[in-house]
Amino acid sequence: MNNSRLELVVRNGRLVTPEGVLRADLAVALGRIVKIAPKITDATEAVLDAKGSYVFPGIIDAHVHFNEPGRADWEGLATGSAALAAGGGTAFFDMPLNSEPPVLDAARLREKRALAEEKSCVDFALWGGLVPGNMDKLAGLRDAGAVGLKAFMCNSGIDSFPRVDAAALREGMKRAAKLGMLVAVHAEDDALAAKFTAEQKAKGRINARAWLDSRPVEVELAAIRTALELAGETGCALHIVHVSSPEGIALITEARAQRVDVTAETCPHYLLLNDKDVVRLGAPAKCAPPIRDEKRRISLWQELRAGEIQTVGSDHSPAPPEMKTSKDFFELWGGIGGCQHGFELMFSEVAATADKDLPLLAAVLARNVARRFRLGERKGLIAEGRDADFSLLAFGKEREISADELWTRHRISPYIGRRSRVRVTHTFVRGCAAWSEGRLASPAPKGQFLRPA
Numbered sequence: 418m419n420n421s422r423l424e425l426v427v428r429n430g431r432l433v434t435p436e437g438v439l440r441a442d443l444a445v446a447l448g449r450i451v452k453i454a455p456k457i458t459d460a461t462e463a464v465l466d467a468k469g470s471y472v473f474p475g476i477i478d479a480h481v482h483f484n485e486p487g488r489a490d491w492e493g494l495a496t497g498s499a500a501l502a503a504g505g506g507t508a509f510f511d512m513p514l515n516s517e518p519p520v521l522d523a524a525r526l527r528e529k530r531a532l533a534e535e536k537s538c539v540d541f542a543l544w545g546g547l548v549p550g551n552m553d554k555l556a557g558l559r560d561a562g563a564v565g566l567k568a569f570m571c572n573s574g575i576d577s578f579p580r581v582d583a584a585a586l587r588e589g590m591k592r593a594a595k596l597g598m599l600v601a602v603h604a605e606d607d608a609l610a611a612k613f614t615a616e617q618k619a620k621g622r623i624n625a626r627a628w629l630d631s632r633p634v635e636v637e638l639a640a641i642r643t644a645l646e647l648a649g650e651t652g653c654a655l656h657i658v659h660v661s662s663p664e665g666i667a668l669i670t671e672a673r674a675q676r677v678d679v680t681a682e683t684c685p686h687y688l689l690l691n692d693k694d695v696v697r698l699g700a701p702a703k704c705a706p707p708i709r710d711e712k713r714r715i716s717l718w719q720e721l722r723a724g725e726i727q728t729v730g731s732d733h734s735p736a737p738p739e740m741k742t743s744k745d746f747f748e749l750w751g752g753i754g755g756c757q758h759g760f761e762l763m764f765s766e767v768a769a770t771a772d773k774d775l776p777l778l779a780a781v782l783a784r785n786v787a788r789r790f791r792l793g794e795r796k797g798l799i800a801e802g803r804d805a806d807f808s809l810l811a812f813g814k815e816r817e818i819s820a821d822e823l824w825t826r827h828r829i830s831p832y833i834g835r836r837s838r839v840r841v842t843h844t845f846v847r848g849c850a851a852w853s854e855g856r857l858a859s860p861a862p863k864g865q866f867l868r869p870a
């Protein structure tokens with residue numbers, strides 16, 4: 418630590434680790450955390466007083482759709498990464514679909530990587546797609562550095578990204594296991610979803626409640642069962658994204674006990690909103706699987722606290738306003754723009770028990786993500802030797818979240834109007850400020866590509 422001058426010392430913060438909260442100073446040199454100690458008095462280029470704030474590990478959002486290339490008018494890498502940084506994120510994993518063409522081979526992955534290296538202000542990894550037609554491209558995706566393979570068990574809503582049936586998923590998982598790749602699935606049963614949708618439409622129902630009724634929990638559970646069975650059979654590492662129900666988590670927990678290599682992700686919106694909110698908020702709160710009832714929302718927090726949910730990702734999936742406007746709720750684009758405020762609102766939910774609960778959130782938002790996706794020894798923790806990826810959280814007076822705060826391309830969010838007790842005041846990516854006191858840094862940090870070790 419004596420061989421380079423300190424670039425930054427963060428003084429008097431409450432550092433959050435999965436083990437607990439520690440009052441200490443933190444020093445940064447060459448983009449890494451080089452020292453954590455009760456008092457750091459070494460010479461430094463910059464000092465930041467974090468008195469009263471928590472220093473939280475940089476959120477690694479393993480689930481976003483920034484839609485570039487091809488649909489940058491829906492979001493894009495520059496605005497998406499800026500919004501994430503404003504919400505405490507220091508890395509994202511972009512999903513292979515909604516960008517056009519989707520990432521189904523190495524060339525498409527390299528193309529997206531080059532764009533993100535140019536435009537993203539936070540670090541990033543990239544998902545490859547798993548569809549019936551690209552089984553011979555998976556090795557190429559691995560070699561190009563894909564963080565895993567994403568498959569849809571139901572219609573994805575994107576024509577260029579067809580779903581896998583059980584046979585195709587089995588074949589893909591067999592190959593992925595051989596390649597040492599993880600497979601993530603959107604778990605909703607296609608036949609059941611189609612059947613319940615047809616029932617609602619036959620009754621002439623097209624409102625938000627009808628949409629919710631068309632995708633009951635059993636649609637999710639049926640698909641989770643299939644995916645778990647195939648993971649057990651093939652030995653493939655499985656990650657079930659956006660689990661919306663405690664029943665889904667219970668199935669995954671049971672499979673883990675039987676040594677299936679599976680992890681569960683849920684999203685802030687399932688922890689913050691319920692079905693009545695969907696009816697009240699309309700289009701901005703439409704997503705699949707849908708947001709459940711209040712009892713299930715509370716149960717998900719219990720599962721999270723019990724350690725049965727391994728990661729939380731935003732599933733940020735915005736669309737232009739015209740795709741979020743229709744009298745027919747079934748016609749609206751399903752996807753929640755939530756990467757800026759979702760995590761902050763989770764912090765706000767635990768404001769009264771922050772010292773106890775922030776460590777838990779440090780696990781599911783950072784450490785566990787880095788671990789599960791093998792990001793190596795650089796990411797996921799506030800600790801000496803790690804990348805200096807962290808944010809400052811100020812708890813205090815409640816404010817109402819307004820549309821003006823949004824850095825996303827379209828100012829659509831289910832969280833507008835919601836009250837928050839937390840502000841993300843600063844976000845640092847490898848020691849460089851990306852976000853500071855309500856401003857995006859200029860010049861912004863340059864995002865680096867992350868690949869599994």
Ligand SMILES: [Zn+2]
Nearest residue numbers: 480512732734
């Ligand atoms: Zn998604």
